[in-house]
Amino acid sequence: MSQLKLTNTLGGNVEPFEPLEEGHVRMYTCGLTVYNRGHIGNFRTYVSQDVLRRYLKYKGYRVTQVTNFTDVDDKTIAGARKAGIPLREYTQQYIDNFFEDCAALNIEKSEYYPRATDQEYLDAMVALVQKLEERGHTYESDGSIYFKVDSFPDYGKLSRIDVAGMKAGVRVDADEYTKENARDFVLWKAPKDGEDSWDTAIGPGRPGWHLECSAMGMKILGETFDLHAGGVDLVFPHHENEIAQSEGATGKPFVRHWMHTEFLIVEGEKMSKSKGNQFNVPDLIAENYSPMAIRYLLLSVYYRQQLNFTREGLEQAATAIRRVDDFLDRLGEVTREGDAFPETAQAVKAAVERFETALDDDLNTSAALAALFDLVKGGNTALSSSTMTKGDAEGFKGAVERMNTVFGVFGQGKKMTLDDEVEKLIQERKEARARRDFARADEIRDELDARGIVLEDTPTGTRWKQK
RNA sequence: GGCGGCGUAGCCAAGUGGCUAAGGCGGAGGUCUGCAAAACCUCUAUUCGGCGGUUCGAAUCCGCCCGCCGCCUCCA
Helix, strand or coil, X not given: CCCCEEEECCCCEEEECCCCECCEEEEEECCCECCCCCEHHHHHHHHHHHHHHHHHHHCCCEEEEEECEECCCHHHHHHHHHHXXXXXXXXXXXXXXXXXXXXXXXXXXXXXXXXXXXXXXHHHHHHHHHHHHHCCCEEEECCEEEECHHHCCCCCCCCCCCHHHCCCCCCCCCCCCCCCCCCCEEEEECCCCCCCCEXXXXXXXXXXXXXXXXXXXHHHHCCCEEEEEEEHHHHHHHHHHHHHHHHHHHCCCCEEEXXXXXXXXXXXXXXXXXXXXXXXXXXXXXXXXXXXXHHHHHHCCCCCCCEEECHHHHHHHHHHHHHHHHHHHHHHCCCCCCCCCHHHHHHHHHHHHHHHHHHHECCCHHHHHHHHHHHHHHHHHHHHCCCCCHHHXXXXXXXXXXXXXXXXXXXXXXXXXXXXXXXXXXXXXXXXXXXXXXXXXXXXXXXXXXXCEEEEEECCEEEEEEC
16 A cells, blocks of 8 residues: 655645554644534544544554643633633533534544643643753743743744744733743743632643643653644644644654644635634534535545535535435345456456545545545446446445545435334335326325435335435 | 735536546436436536746746735634
C-alpha cells in the first residue's frame, strides 16, 4: 500500500505521514470548550478527524487518540454561576451532549477524553509550569504566571506570524491581567473572587487555556507525539502557544504533524450566533435530516477547503447515500450461482486502489467517493443486465463495505421490521395486481407510502424500503 | 494595516502544466414497468471570476483587477 501524505501546517507542505513508533499513531484532537452544545462547525473537525482515524486503522495502524474537554475557562465559569450549579456538573451536560452527537454521526470513540479539571491533569499542568519556571520561561504578575514569549526564539513557527507585522497596541487584555509583553500569554490565572480555583504548588488559581492541551497531550501521548489537530482558528494563538510551552519545557519537538480543518459556512454565510445559523446536530435532526446525511455532507468535501453547509446539500447527501444503500440491498438479492467474473474482480480492485490513492493524497474524500460511485455504477449496470453472479455480488459488496469502514455513512439506516398488517397489505396488493385490479394496488401503495414505506416492483417480486 | 485561503456546469465538488475537465444532486429524452419507483442508456462546462503575460501547450505558473472568506482578540 502506498504512503499516506498529509498537509503539515508546520512548514505548510504535504508530507509523508510516518508515526514515531512503527505501526502506532498517537494523535490529539482539540476538543470542545463545554459551555454549550457543539455546533455543526465543531463537528466538521471531529468528522474529519474520524475519517483520518478510520483510515489509519484501515491502513493497519494502531491508533491512540486523545480528545480533550476544556471544562474551565471564563465561559464555563460564568455559565455555571448563572445556572447556580458546580462547574463540573455544569460542564458534564455538554460533555454528555457531545457523546450523543458523536454517536449520531457515527464518530468512533477516542481512547482518552481528559478533562482539564481532572486532578491528574491539573497535577501535570502544575508540573509543566514548574518546569517552565526552572528554565526561565515564566514570570509572575499579580499572582498570575505568564509565559515569556521572548524567551522562546521559535515563537511563530507554526502560524508563520510575523511578530513585527502584528497590529500593535490594538490588543486588549480581556482578563485585565498585566503582562510585560502583549504577546505573552497566561499559564496560570490568579484566583478571582468567587471563581473556581485550585490550591497548588505554584499558588492558587486555575489553568490558562493553552496549558491544558500541552499537559494532557504530553502526559498521555508522550513529550513528542505524531499528530495534533483542530480547526484552523486554533493555529494562532492556541497551537502556537502550546508549542512554546511544551518545547520550552522539554527542549524536544512537541508534535511532528499539525493538521487543521477549514471552517464551514452555512447557506453561503459565515456561521454566527447573531445570524441564527449556528446549527447543532439535534436542530438538524429535528428538521428531519438524517444524521448520516449530515456526516456525508461534512466528509464529502476536502477538509482543507471551506465547506458550504446547506439544507439542499443535506438533501443531496441523503439521495447519494440512498443510491449506495439501494445498491447494497440489490446485491443481496442476487440469486445467480457462480464465481465472480475476472472483469468484476478487476473493477473492484481498481476502485479500491483509486479510493486508497485518493485518501493517501491528503485525505481527498471527494475523489475517494467518486471511486466508490463509479464502482456502484458498474455494479448497477451488471445488475440491470442480469449478468451478475453471487460471486460478483460478494466482490462488490466487500469493496463497498471496505470503503465504508472509512466513510462510515452507508448501510446505517435501520431496516424496520414489517408488522403483520403491512405484510398483509403487500400480499393483498400482489393479488390485486395478479387480477389486474390496479386501482386497488395503487391505493395500497399510496397507503404504505403515507406510512413511510416505499414499494418497488421488480421482475422477481416486490421490494419495500423505508423512505 | 500585516498574513493566508478561495472563485470550476442550475447546486455541491474533484482536478494544480499535456489523454475526451472526476463524482454526486438536479434537469431533458429514452429503455424497463399496468402505472410508478429503482436501475440502465443518451444528453446537460469547447471551458474553469475578469484582463494581460510565461510556455510548443495553462483551469493549473506569473502580474494586475473584481468578488467571497479566514487569522492577527474567545472561537472547530
